[in-house]
Amino acid sequence: MNSNKLCLEIIRMSGTDPKKCMACGKCSATCPAYKEMEYHPHQFVSMIKNGEIAPLMESESIYRCLTCFACVERCPRGVEPAKLIEATRLAVVRQQGKNRVTPDSIPALLDEDIPQQALVSAFRKYTK
Amino acid sequence: MQVNEYKPLIVAFCCNWCSYAGADLAGNNRADYPAEVKIIRVPCSCRVNPTFVLKAFQRGADGVIICGCHPGDCHYTSGNYYTRRRMAMLFSMLDYLGIERERTRLEWVSAAEGAKFAATMRDFVQKVAALGENKRLEDLRCKK
Amino acid sequence: MQRIGVFVCWCGSNIAGTVDVKQVAKALESEPGVVFSTDYQYMCSKSGQDMIKDAVRDHRLTGIVVCSCSPRMHEATFRKTASAAGLNPYMVEIANVREQCSWVHKDIIIGTQKAIILGRAAVAKVNLNAPLTPGESPVTKRALVIGGGIAGIQTALDIADAGFEVDIVEKKPTIGGKMAQLDKTFPTLDCAACILTPKMVDAAQHEKIRIFSYSEVSSVGGFVGNFTVSIRKKARYVNEDICTGCGACVDKCPMKKVPNEFNLGMDNRRAIYIPFAQAVPKVATIDPNACNMLKNGKCGVCAKVCTAGAIDYTQKDEYIEEKYGAIVVATGFDPISLDKFDEYAYNNSKDVITSLEFERLTNAAGPTQGKLLRPSDGKHPEKIVFVQCVGSRCSSCSEKGKEYCSKICCMYTAKHAMLTRDKYPDTEVYVFYIDVRTPGKSFDEFYRRAVEDYGVKYIKGSVGKIVPEGEKLVVQGSDLLNNRQVVIDADLVVLAAAIEPDKSARPLATMLTASMDTNDFFTEAHPKLRPVESPTAGVFLSGACQGPKDIPETVSQASAAAAKVIGLLSKDKLVGNPCVASSDELMCNGCSSCERVCPYGAITYEDKEFRMPDRTVRVRRVAKVNPAVCQGCGCCTVACPSGAMDLRGFKNDQIMAEVDAICK
Numbered sequence: 001m002n003s004n005k006l007c008l009e010i011i012r013m014s015g016t017d018p019k020k021c022m023a024c025g026k027c028s029a030t031c032p033a034y035k036e037m038e039y040h041p042h043q044f045v046s047m048i049k050n051g052e053i054a055p056l057m058e059s060e061s062i063y064r065c066l067t068c069f070a071c072v073e074r075c076p077r078g079v080e081p082a083k084l085i086e087a088t089r090l091a092v093v094r095q096q097g098k099n100r101v102t103p104d105s106i107p108a109l110l111d112e113d114i115p116q117q118a119l120v121s122a123f124r125k126y127t128k
Numbered sequence: 129m130q131v132n133e134y135k136p137l138i139v140a141f142c143c144n145w146c147s148y149a150g151a152d153l154a155g156n157n158r159a160d161y162p163a164e165v166k167i168i169r170v171p172c173s174c175r176v177n178p179t180f181v182l183k184a185f186q187r188g189a190d191g192v193i194i195c196g197c198h199p200g201d202c203h204y205t206s207g208n209y210y211t212r213r214r215m216a217m218l219f220s221m222l223d224y225l226g227i228e229r230e231r232t233r234l235e236w237v238s239a240a241e242g243a244k245f246a247a248t249m250r251d252f253v254q255k256v257a258a259l260g261e262n263k264r265l266e267d268l269r270c271k272k
Numbered sequence: 273m274q275r276i277g278v279f280v281c282w283c284g285s286n287i288a289g290t291v292d293v294k295q296v297a298k299a300l301e302s303e304p305g306v307v308f309s310t311d312y313q314y315m316c317s318k319s320g321q322d323m324i325k326d327a328v329r330d331h332r333l334t335g336i337v338v339c340s341c342s343p344r345m346h347e348a349t350f351r352k353t354a355s356a357a358g359l360n361p362y363m364v365e366i367a368n369v370r371e372q373c374s375w376v377h378k379d380i381i382i383g384t385q386k387a388i389i390l391g392r393a394a395v396a397k398v399n400l401n402a403p404l405t406p407g408e409s410p411v412t413k414r415a416l417v418i419g420g421g422i423a424g425i426q427t428a429l430d431i432a433d434a435g436f437e438v439d440i441v442e443k444k445p446t447i448g449g450k451m452a453q454l455d456k457t458f459p460t461l462d463c464a465a466c467i468l469t470p471k472m473v474d475a476a477q478h479e480k481i482r483i484f485s486y487s488e489v490s491s492v493g494g495f496v497g498n499f500t501v502s503i504r505k506k507a508r509y510v511n512e513d514i515c516t517g518c519g520a521c522v523d524k525c526p527m528k529k530v531p532n533e534f535n536l537g538m539d540n541r542r543a544i545y546i547p548f549a550q551a552v553p554k555v556a557t558i559d560p561n562a563c564n565m566l567k568n569g570k571c572g573v574c575a576k577v578c579t580a581g582a583i584d585y586t587q588k589d590e591y592i593e594e595k596y597g598a599i600v601v602a603t604g605f606d607p608i609s610l611d612k613f614d615e616y617a618y619n620n621s622k623d624v625i626t627s628l629e630f631e632r633l634t635n636a637a638g639p640t641q642g643k644l645l646r647p648s649d650g651k652h653p654e655k656i657v658f659v660q661c662v663g664s665r666c667s668s669c670s671e672k673g674k675e676y677c678s679k680i681c682c683m684y685t686a687k688h689a690m691l692t693r694d695k696y697p698d699t700e701v702y703v704f705y706i707d708v709r710t711p712g713k714s715f716d717e718f719y720r721r722a723v724e725d726y727g728v729k730y731i732k733g734s735v736g737k738i739v740p741e742g743e744k745l746v747v748q749g750s751d752l753l754n755n756r757q758v759v760i761d762a763d764l765v766v767l768a769a770a771i772e773p774d775k776s777a778r779p780l781a782t783m784l785t786a787s788m789d790t791n792d793f794f795t796e797a798h799p800k801l802r803p804v805e806s807p808t809a810g811v812f813l814s815g816a817c818q819g820p821k822d823i824p825e826t827v828s829q830a831s832a833a834a835a836k837v838i839g840l841l842s843k844d845k846l847v848g849n850p851c852v853a854s855s856d857e858l859m860c861n862g863c864s865s866c867e868r869v870c871p872y873g874a875i876t877y878e879d880k881e882f883r884m885p886d887r888t889v890r891v892r893r894v895a896k897v898n899p900a901v902c903q904g905c906g907c908c909t910v911a912c913p914s915g916a917m918d919l920r921g922f923k924n925d926q927i928m929a930e931v932d933a934i935c936k
Contacts, residue, residue, distance in 0.1 A: 022665060024706040029750035030615065030736025034757040042752065074615060074736060076661075078668025139934055144344075152342045155371030163382045166389055166934040167372055169343070171851065171922055174869075175906030180927055187935030204905035205787060205795070205807045205871045214910065246376070 004051040006091060011048065014087035016080040018049035027071035027081045036064040041071045041081035048084055053091075062089040063100060063126070093127060100126030136190035136256045138165045140249070141180065143173045145203035146238050147195030153242030161249040165193075172196070173234075174207035178218045181232070185222075185265040191231040191256035195245070198236040208236070226264040230255045274399050277308040277333040278391065279324055281315035281340035283370055288313075290374040290383040296339060299388045303395045307331050316346050321353045328357035335363045335398040339391045341370040360403030362850060362921060367394035389934055396929035404850035404920055407899040411497040411846055412597040415837050416441065418489055418780065419602035421449020422468060422823060423815025423830045425475050427600050430834030432480035436841045439594065440475065441484045441503055443776065446551035448472055449604055453534065453628065455635040455642075457823055458687040459718035465550065465637070472552040485553055488776070490591065492599070492783040495874075495901040496810030497846045499596040507587040509558035509566065510544075515582035517554035521574035522546060530562040532639075535632045538647060539639035544574050548637060556582075598837040599784065601794055601806070602814040602830065603777045607769040608663050612672040616662065616767055621740040622648040624765045627681070630688055634695075644696060646764055649743070653763035656692060657747045658685045658703040659735045663770035665706070674770045676791060679820035681768035682709045686722045688766060693726040702729045702760060704749050712822070731758065738765055777817055785873030786811045794818050804833040808872055809901060812836050851921030852902035853909060855895040858882075859916035862893035866908035866917050874901035875908060 011018065027041035034040055039047070039061040047056055056062065062085055071081040092098050101109075101122050109119075142148040148169050154161065170176055173196025181192045194215060196208040212234065219232045233252055237245045280297045282288035293311040301309040308331040312320050315338055327333060336359065338350050343366035351361035369387040377383040415431050417424045420442030428438040440447060451457075452472075454464035475481050490504040527543035534547045543562035546554060558566065558574070565571040565585055575583040607628050610618040618624045623646050625633070636642035646653050660681055666673030682705070689701045708730070710716040722728045733750035740746075744761040751758045773792045781788045786806040787795045794813050797805040804813050814833040815826040840846075855866070857880060867875045876898065879891050895917065897908075906919040918924055 020667065022706060023752065024661065024665075024734040025732070025750035025752040026734035026736055027750075028736075028752070028757060029734045029748060031757070034750075040750075040755070040757075042750065043755075070736075076666040076668060076673065137935060139931060148342075149344060152344060152368075152371040155342070155373075155375035158375055160378070161376055163373075163377045163379075163386045166386070166393070167368070168393070168927060168930050168934070169368075170906070170927065171919070172905040172907065174910060175919060175922060175927075177910045177924065177927075179924075180931055183928055183931050184935060187932055189931075189935050204903060204907065207871070207905045207907050210869060210907055210910070 003053045007048050007051045007053050010053065010084065010087040010091050013090060014080070014083040016083050018045045018079060018084065020077045021045045021049065021079045022077055024076065026074050026076060027079075030070045030074045032068060032070065033064050033066050037061040041085070044084050044088065045079055045081050048088070053088070056088050057092050061085075062092065065089075067125075089125070134257060134260065135164050136253060136261075137188060138162075138191045138193065138249075138253055138256060139184040139189045140165050140167045141170050141173065141176045141192070141194045142167050142237075143196045143203075143208075144169055144171050146197035146201065147173075147245065149239035150195070150237040150241045150245040153239065154246040155242075157242045159242055159246035161246040162253040164253050165249045172202065172204050172207040173211040174204070176211065178214060181218060181222075182265070185227060185262060186267045188262065188266045190259075190262045191233075191252060193233045193235060193248075193252050195235050195237045195248075198238055201238065227262065228259055230259055231262060274305040274335045274401075275307045275331065275333050276305045276335040276337060276395055276398055277324070277327045277331060278303075278306055278310070278337045278339065278395065279315055279320075279327075280309070280311040280369075280391070281320070281338065282311065282313045283341060284313065287340070287370050287374045290377055290380050291369055291387045292380060292384040295384050296369070296387045296391055300337070300391045300395060303392055305335070305399045306395060308333065315340050316349055321349075324350070324353050325357040328354070328359055333359065335365075335401060337365050337367060337391060337394045337398055339367040339369045339387060339394070342366070342368045342372070360405075362404040363398065363401050365394040365398045365401065367391045392936070393930040393933040396933040397926045400923065400926045400929055402920075406850040407848040408845045409497050409848070409900045411841060411843055412499070412595045413437065413841050414439070414594070414596050415598045415600060415841060416499070416501055416594070416596040417600045417602055417814070419449070419604055419815070419817070420444075420447030420483065420485070421602060421604045421815065422451040422471070423604065423817075423826045424449070424600070424602035425471050426827050426830035427602060427814045427834045427837070428475055428481050429471065429478065430831050431837050431841070432478045434834075434838045434842075435480070436838065437480050437482075439482045439484060439596075441487050441489055443486070443488050444547070445486045445508065445555075445557040446547045446553070447475065447483060447485060448552065450628075451823060452548065452550075453631055453635075455631050455638075456687065456691065458683045459712075459714045461687070461691075469550040472550065476552045483553060484592070486557060489780060489783065494595075495898055497597050497840070497900065499599055499810065501594055501596055501599070503592045503594065505590040505592060507560075507589050508555070509560070509563070509583065509585055509587045510556045511582045511584050511587075512553060512555050514580045515555035516580055517546060517551075517556070519546060519556070520577045520579070521556055521583065524573050524577045526571065526573060527562050527564060530559060535639045536626075536629045538629060538632060558583075598810050598812060598840050600812045600814050600833050600837060601777075601780065601784070601786065601817050603774045603780060603817040605771040605816040605820070606774050608674065608772050610662065610767060610769055613662065615737045616659065616735070616765070617738045617740055617745070618767060621738075621745060622646075623653075623740075623745055623763065624738060624767065626767050626769045627684055627688065628769075630766045634688075634691060644692065651763070652696070653699065655700045655760065655762045656702070656764045656766065657735070657745075657760055657762040658689055658701070658766045658768065660685055660703065660705045660768045661734070662767040666770070674772060674791060676820070677709065678768075678770045679709070680771070680822045683712070683715055683718070683822065685766075685768050686710075686719045686728070689728040690722040690726045693722075693728055700729070702731055702762075704731050704733055704735050706732075706734060712824075771816070771820055773817055784808060784811050787871065804829055804836055809903075810840065846900065848900050849904055851904045851919065852899045853897045853904065853906065853917055853919050854899075855897055856916045856918070857894040859914050860894040861914050861916075862895065863913060865911040865913060866895055869907045869911045871905070871907070872901050872903055874898045874903075
């Protein structure tokens with residue numbers, strides 16, 4: 001798929017409309033994971049709107065998003081950036097072999113402090 | 129060819145403030161549209177009683193078009209919204225009675241849209257002509 | 273039976289070029305009712321019109337059909353001709369054979385055929401025409417202005433200066449409105465009180481103006497030129513005519529802890545109070561919810577100290593009924609409630625304030641005598657953050673904010689930031705903005721001055737959250753131009769809250785049958801060409817009740833509304849449009865369908881006695897159209913299930929006859 005088509009697909013999956021964005025930046029202002037992200041929520045909105053999807057899909061940012069939905073809650077225009085990020089992540093996972101978490105990687109990730117639920121949730125979120 | 133010689137009879141209801149003025153503008157610009165269209169002036173598209181439309185079909189009209197101001201521009205604030213709802217109901221009922229959807233139309237034409245008026249009329253006449261004569265509702269007793 | 277004359281115009285070659293006018297005149301001669309038919313080169317010329325007049329006389333015509341240009345062009349001309357010939361002007365119909373026939377068709381055979389059909393339709397219509405006389409109604413030469421802010425004051429002054437009586441109804445104890453609360457006004461920075469209070473005094477002293485302060489409109493009846501309005505004068509427990517406004521009662525009142533609404537609750541007032549020093553009328557008002565005497569009969573201090581004897585604890589609400597020719601709505605605006613915007617901590621910290629509160633904080637007559645001090649601890653703030661678009665342009669949160677741009681915030685925020693830097697150059701001032709919108713005379717220059725000359729730091733981005741931490745407020749926002757998140761430990765945060773129409777506007781609109789948009793702003797009769805009139809005849813709009821506005825715009829709209837009112841009141845009689853709806857009361861079953869669709873509230877119901885065939889009398893509810901209010905759209909005629917409602921000039925049988933003639 002070319003990047004424009006992929007963007008439309010991501011918009012469809014997320015059920016949001018990035019064209020509604022008025023570039024106020026409240027999503028990025030409110031984001032608790034802002035410093036961890038290479039691309040910030042408002043950039044996701046603007047880049048997906050403009051059809052620039054490749055850098056986002058290759059970026060670690062999609063895994064840094066906590067899916068806390070603070071941006072969704074605060075956005076005055078109902079753009080819902082977190083859903084766009086989630087859809088981008090899904091687009092990556094849907095490509096074969098792009099699973100973020102594999103059973104082999106689990107032992108290395110294991111940590112006594114991680115609740116089991118987090119591992120299960122990681123599988124749900126990062127695998128096809 | 130037979131089809132080309134057939135001239136449909138079209139009744140157009142135009143609201144005084146937008147569409148009738150739009151039709152006048154079409155005239156001022158010498159925009160050509162078929163002479164089959166005969167315009168009746170009404171103060172507002174909401175003045176068009178569904179019985180007028182039925183009457184036209186009964187009397188042998190082949191198509192009826194209602195033109196009003198664009199939504200939000202009604203001279204009487206909200207008349208065209210009523211028209212929109214009433215005509216949706218009427219056209220759907222007429223469809224059920226066998227008057228094809230193409231024979232009825234509701235169009236928003238502003239006083240500045242002379243070209244749109246002419247184009248709409250050309251298109252409408254062509255569509256109705258393709259359907260042929262309205263035989264469903266025509267009251268044969270009305271024929272002389 | 274009508275005696276109709278048909279006059280076919282050549283319009284030079286405009287019509288005659290593609291329509292065989294002689295053939296049209298001949299064809300129409302045999303139509304029912306037609307007794308005379310002719311053609312002429314220019315019907316609208318003097319000799320053409322004389323020809324019509326002669327024909328009316330010679331052939332005793334009762335109706336006229338002119339096949340000529342569009343009725344939008346010369347209908348009025350030929351109606352005058354008919355009048356001059358002694359005929360009712362509404363017995364004239366025009367068949368539009370120029371714009372809608374000769375000009376759009378090239379073939380003379382086709383054009384002639386169509387012109388005959390159009391003429392036939394017009395003849396069919398005239399056959400059913402009835403003489404119409406426009407109704408006349410007298411005009412009460414007095415105007416009512418609802419709202420005593422700058423909009424209402426300006427409108428009232430302009431109307432009064434033209435020599436008409438004006439009443440201002442203001443719900444607060446004083447006129448002045450929001451402008452009285454402001455400190456300085458952009459872009460010239462003259463002080464609001466200095467330019468407003470003289471106008472307030474002018475209004476109070478004008479012999480043509482009466483001010484009903486602390487009063488509300490309780491009901492409105494009637495129609496353009498003849499409104500009857502009932503005004504509720506709320507009991508203020510002080511005799512307005514006697515009170516001198518000396519303030520002795522206020523000083524002695526023991527109830528000292530009543531939040532002062534004029535200072536937006538940032539300080540306290542007494543139970544008996546005068547809102548501010550320059551209040552008009554300058555009389556005291558007792559707050560019945562705070563006064564001990566009114567609540568449980570214990571106190572009475574104010575009555576004791578009042579040397580004029582103006583205090584009257586037994587005062588009751590008073591209703592005044594007055595007649596008006598025109599009503600101007602000037603109900604203004606209010607900032608929205610910020611309760612639902614948790615992220616800005618407005619309810620958690622005293623140091624997060626709205627811009628209107630900031631106005632009071634910097635106003636010399638305000639709670640801090642104009643010193644910029646933090647509401648929480650009275651310290652001088654060193655870092656101030658202004659946040660714009662709080663609740664404005666908020667399309668997804670209709671339960672919290674407003675979808676529209678509030679228009680004035682960019683400018684007053686620039687003003688606040690500039691004045692802060694001017695008075696206290698040691699303070700750091702940040703403004704978070706989404707867009708800076710400064711269309712207006714000297715507006716952008718003003719904003720640029722704030723940035724360039726006063727060093728206000730504008731940050732493109734929004735504030736995500738504000739967290740009170742110790743004495744500070746941690747403001748987390750985004751700086752989009754530098755693509756980073758910024759955190760500012762501010763001492764004071766000022767929120768530019770969206771503005772909304774005053775809450776009293778909606779019930780008022782219902783009383784006036786004036787329409788409103790979804791945001792409760794009054795709608796204008798035409799957004800471009802009739803911006804100060806409501807679609808309801810005789811109701812005019814002034815100021816922010818019609819949409820967000822700054823002071824210069826408000827004042828110009830206020831004067832515009834006044835001009836419209838003066839135009840109306842200077843008429844002795846209103847001549848209506850005779851093409852209005854009318855109901856056949858024998859057929860009407862009183863179902864209210866027509867009343868519901870009427871955009872003007874022109875239809876009312878009355879109980880009417882009907883004599884039955886058996887000589888009994890029955891009372892039935894029937895619709896009645898007020899011809900002075902009806903604008904003649906005809907919506908009701910279609911809504912009427914029994915066919916009782918009809919529209920004069922465009923009657924059902926007339927349009928049916930046209931349809932018949934066309935389809936013949």
